[in-house]
Amino acid sequence: MHEHLPAQARGVTPRRFAIGGVTVAPNLVLAPMSGITDSAYRTLVKELNPGAVGLVVTELVSVEALTRRNVRTRGMMRFRPLERPISIQLFGADPERMAASARLAEDLGADVVDVNCGCPAPKVTRKGGGADLMRRPAVLREILQALRRTLTIPFTVKLRAGWDAGSRNAVEVARMAEGEGAQAIAVHGRTRAQLYSGTADWELVARVKQAVAVPVIGSGDVTTAAGALARLAETGVDGIMVGRAALAHPWIFREVEALQRGLSLAPPTPAERLAAVAALIARLEEELPPKAALGRSRGLACRMVKHLRGGAELRAALTRAPTTAAMRELLAASSALAYESAA
Ligand SMILES: Cc1cc2nc3c(=O)[nH]c(=O)nc-3n(C[C@H](O)[C@H](O)[C@H](O)COP(=O)(O)O)c2cc1C
Structure with a gap:
């Protein structure tokens, strides 16, 4: 433990928020990452950060594959009890299939279902899923209406800033999603066209926060504990997602959580x-x-x-x-x- 702390860290208490009836405490979320955040990795992150990861999200799960009863895809929805609370992220564009898969997630014990509106991969967007939903909010609306009819657990959306520089519509899409019953909104502040280049636009994330009453989780380029606290303070978001930084340094969550209590943790040996x-x-x-x-x-x-x-x-x-x-x-x-x- 060190005494040299950024000023903003002093006196900051741990924070929490709720997605419907699901408490996320602390307000730190392991971002969904395809090919990475499987049960083994999520378990590792939970174990390395005791009490410091408020929510984990699965890799994106294809509702088309679930509909075909693909065994491997079905396996992507399995989790250990210690991972909870857990959000199962689905991608697809067909409202009825999304609802049936969401129901399956609920039956398997998920705490939350998340709709992927951010995946930029052509094999996903060509079929109308992922980030394509950012430019077809009417389809997303139908999906959310179907989820609302079907689920008793809360559902959320994970957005990008927009499809491209000319259509940065995260604020409008977030408002629509809230109106259709989404209980939290995650925003990665890059457009689909940016992929992972440039920097995430946290000013836009802050505008989404101001536009809706449900909790907003910001995502993009958080690499240090001090950075996470700065984003929380600057934007007023309810929670922070960490993705890539957790790959090389999965201990980041315990460092953020400690800094929220004014403590600076030594790095792992x-x-x-x-x-x-x-x-x-x-x-x-x-x-x-x-x-x-x-x-x-x-x-x-x-x-x-x-x-x-x-x-x-x-x-x-x-x-x-x-x-x-x-x-x-x-x-x-x-x-x-x-x-x-x-x-
Ligand atoms: C390898 C990789 C896979 C990802 N897979 C998903 C995914 O399945 N679903 C999703 O919503 N976002 C996915 N993302 C986006 C992240 O959740 C996150 O929003 C983005 O990487 C920005 O945050 P970061 O700078 O903390 O990584 C992925 C990102 C990476 C790098």
Whole structure:
């Protein structure tokens, strides 16, 4: 614990908000990330940040695949009790299919259902889902009406700023969604056309916050605890989502939560980092077929050892390791003393 704190951090108390009857405390949310935020990763993030992640969101789940009774897709809706509260994110464009899939999510015990209105991938938008809903709010309205008729748990939307620079309509879409019963609005302050380039427009996020009465969760480019607190203070949003920064540094939530209480946490030690990577790999082995587990393990392990000074060799070796078991052996053999944390 250190005493040198940004002024804004002093005296700030932990915050919470509610999505319908679901309390999100603290007001920090693990952002949905396709190919990453599966049950194994969400569990790791919850365990590394005890009491500091208020809500986790699944990867985006295809309602078309659910309708075809795809087993792998159905598996994406599974979660452990310790992950709760959890939001299951659906993507699609057909109101009845969205409603049937949302009902399934509710039956499986989800706390919240989220509608993806932000995915920029052509294979999603071509079929009218994801960010395409930002330019067809009438379809989104029908989806939300169908969810309202079907669900007893709350539903939310996750928006982008708009489709492109000429149609930054997040404020209008948020107002419409609130009118149709959405109980919270998440906004990533980039347009679909921007993909992940440029910077997120938090001024627009603040305007969405001012436009609706339901809680607003801001998303985009939060990389430090001080940055998260600054966004909360500047925009008045109810919650903050963290995505990419949690890939290399999944401990960020406990750092934000501590700073909200005026405390500055020391970064994890190299030994903690290596142990976390090994634990994640072991969980991925349990949950996925070997090839898929290896793919996900490589991506995440390399990101998580990035912060170790002198970790380049380990990273290269992890990338070359032919199996997840070999990766775990490498981690065990890597004397934690050999690495200094660069963070
Ligand atoms: C690899 C990756 C996958 C993502 N997948 C999803 C997704 O499935 N659903 C979604 O709503 N947003 C998705 N996003 C967007 C994030 O939730 C988040 O809004 C965005 O990355 C900005 O936040 P960040 O700067 O904290 O990463 C994804 C982002 C990344 C980098």
